Amino acid sequence: QQQVKQSPQSLIVQKGGISIINCAYENTAFDYFPWYQQFPGKGPALLIAIRPDVSEKKEGRFTISFNKSAKQFSLHIMDSQPGDSATYFCAANAGGGNKLTFGTGTQLKVEL
């Protein structure tokens, strides 16, 4: 059962553009939503995370937007750079539990 749905599966953006990746969840008990970034041959690394008590969190060029009523959250990468080319995973966690549920991933390519 896929509890976190992620789209698109792949994305090509021009340098300087905005990359947007979307996720939707079903479990209303989820209360922590991190995004992970994975480069080829490496494990995923925590990028940014949000809790449902805020609608937006920004760290540098990366922003999470959160819509609790729609049960959706998204990652925006502003001024996308070739070095941002990677696979991005959204995830969710419920009630302080230790197990993260991951989306299927988005392969981002930023072209010059």
Next chain:
Amino acid sequence: GAGVSQSPSNKVTEKGKDVELRCDPISGHTALYWYRQSLGQGLEFLIYFQGNSAPDKSGLPSDRFSAERTGGSVSTLTIQRTQQEDSAVYLCASNRQGAPYGYTFGSGTRLTVV
């Protein structure tokens, strides 16, 4: 250690053989997780160890899969009688007790069953 260490980084095995994958978590991290990453399938939870508690094995796909964690540190994931559908990257992660967030992942073991 400075990070989560996994070995081997790559493993090619013949169908039907058993394999063991090793994970050495960050020192002091009491929680350890195994995930499987298949192409287009995201990260699939396999098993979770927390201190001396009974492991959460709810994600293991079949009884061919098992894992143990000795001394609260190193973990071994064993796949018996490997099948081609077991081919994937197996990722290990760890974090501190009481900090259920912010996993630190290893670089994974790429398993290919031929």
